[in-house]
Amino acid sequence: MISSLIWPLIAGVTAVGLELYYRNADHWPWWAAIGGVVITYGVYRAVHDGPTFLTGIATFQLFTMLSRVVASVLILKEQLSKGNLVAAVGLLFVVIVGRVWR
Numbered sequence: 001m002i003s004s005l006i007w008p009l010i011a012g013v014t015a016v017g018l019e020l021y022y023r024n025a026d027h028w029p030w031w032a033a034i035g036g037v038v039i040t041y042g043v044y045r046a047v048h049d050g051p052t053f054l055t056g057i058a059t060f061q062l063f064t065m066l067s068r069v070v071a072s073v074l075i076l077k078e079q080l081s082k083g084n085l086v087a088a089v090g091l092l093f094v095v096i097v098g099r100v101w102r
C-alpha cells in the first residue's frame with residue numbers, strides 16, 4: 001500500500017522537475033531520458049501496486065498537480081488559480097474514495 005503512494009510521488013515530482021527545467025532551458029538534454037524512464041516506471045508501479053488502475057493513475061495525477069501548485073507558487077512566483085485548487089481537491093477525493101472503497 002505504501003509503495004502505491006511512493007512511486008506516484010517520485011514520478012510526479014520528476015515530471016514537474018523536468019517541466020520546470022524545460023521551461024527555462026534552450027534545448028532538451030540527453031539526461032532527461034533518465035527522468036522519462038523514472039516517470040514511466042513510477043506510473044507502472046502505481047498502476048500495478050494500487051488497488052485499481054483508476055486509483056493508480058489518479059494518485060499520480062494528484063501528486064503531479066500538487067507538485068505543479070507548489071512549483072508555480074514557490075519557484076515561479078505565479079498566482080494560483082481556483083481551477084487548480086478545485087482539480088486538486090477533486091483528485092484527492094478520488095484517491096481517498098478509491099483506496100477506502102476497495
